[in-house]
Amino acid sequence: MNRRFLLTRRPHGTPVPEDFSLVEQPIPAVPAGGLVVRNHYCSLDPAQRGWMDDVPSYMPPIALGDPVRASTVGVVHASDNPQFQPGDWVMGLNGIEDYSACHPGAFTMKLDITQVPSPSLFLSAMGAVGLTGYFGLLDVAKPQPGEVLLVSGAAGAVGSAVGQIGKIVGCRTIGIAGGPEKCRRLIEDYGYDVAIDYKGKSVRELSAEIRRAAPGGVNIVFENVGGTVMDAEMLNLAKYARIVLCGLISEYNLTEKYGVRNLWPILTQQATLYGYLVLDYAPRFAEAGAVMAQWMAEGRLRIDEDIQEGLENAYAAFMRLFTGANTGKLVLKIA
Incomplete structure (x- = not known):
């Protein structure tokens, strides 16, 4: 089954637990030419609060009944695309859920996790x-x-x-x-x-x-x-x-x-x-990520991560952004 953290009501002011629901649904089928990703980590960011409102923005609002949108890092579970094989690590813009169906594009890219101590760094320093x-x-x-x-x-x-x-x-x-x-x-x-x-x-x-x-x-x-x-x-x-x-x-x-x-x-x-x-800079992410990785290796750049665990804790983890409780880049570990 696929656990999904859904937006079920538009927040009025500070989000409350009743604005969301955690449901279980079947793992999605592989879309034609696409892939299904088993999400291991997702990014929790202030911008997600803006996406919950039904107002004009640089991205469409999250539809009610859809999972909360997030940058994710995970492993290809199944694929109908020759560029992506099961077991490949990928980064994308998906939902806060166990499994996401997606297509290759500007936000879905393969990762070489051998260059970092943890895949979560692709959501922080190199994300x-x-x-x-x-x-x-x-x-x-x-x-x-x-x-x-x-x-x-x-x-x-x-x-x-x-x-x-x-x-x-x-x-x-x-x-x-x-x-x-x-x-x-x-x-x-x-x-x-x-x-x-x-x-x-x-x-x-x-x-x-x-x-x-x-x-x-x-x-x-x-x-x-x-x-x-x-x-x-x-x-x-x-x-x-x-x-x-x-x-x-x-x-x-x-x-x-x-x-x-x-x-x-x-x-x-x-x-x-x-x-x-x-x-606007998505085509240059790999270029800048290499520089950030070099600075970290040289000890010139420190990136702290606040990793919270469990999809069932998605709401509590997200609210850390607005209470000042997080002590670094806030990441939710799903897998």
Whole structure:
């Protein structure tokens, strides 16, 4: 049988268990020209919360009654395609379920797991999360040595990668995170030059702390949080700053969106705000993944994973994203 984690109701605000159901159905048949994958790991990401809403987005909403969509890594169970044989490891965009029927394409690709300690790394360092940091910083923001890089959600999976890549290319890095433990990790684990705790601070107080860390202003903002954190950041832009808008996790569960209030400095500082999706870089994933693997082998890049186990724990594991409980890239181990 195939266990499937289905979206059965559109969440209103913070998702609750009643929005989902775990069902058992027959293992799907092999589609013509396609394959059936036994999923071993799936990625849990804030973006999945947006896909649950029936609103226009860069991807269609998850249909009610369908499994929650996720990046997965698994093994070919059966195939009707000569390019994929049973036993091959593959990565794809499938459902949170034991078995997924899929076709080869932009999101389904074969993996060589001999190059990594764990296949889960294709969902973290060498998957969309690590590569979000890689392309967003290097290709979109185009950092220069000596520039000041400010990252929100800096202890998260994307933010921790961005800060370390920034150090590799010669930036001064400032990370914003919630709580003393996460700020400790920013300095000790991810090499940030400055860690700022946003909790309990007003926009004015947080802005003043950023200004003390970067009195000449910030050249690059890598934005993962939005809300009042982003408002404080906007008050500290250097001239011609670049803002990479990667995520707005503070707003995903709000029924009334906060929005950004401090846009005026983008005009006065002649800054540029980029809306950024890593999907545009899918054809270059292998190229960047090789660089990330090399940096890890050299000890220049640390990628932490928070692996939760069991498909039956999918809801509880997913909610760790919004409580701040996860301590690295959140992955659900299914097999």
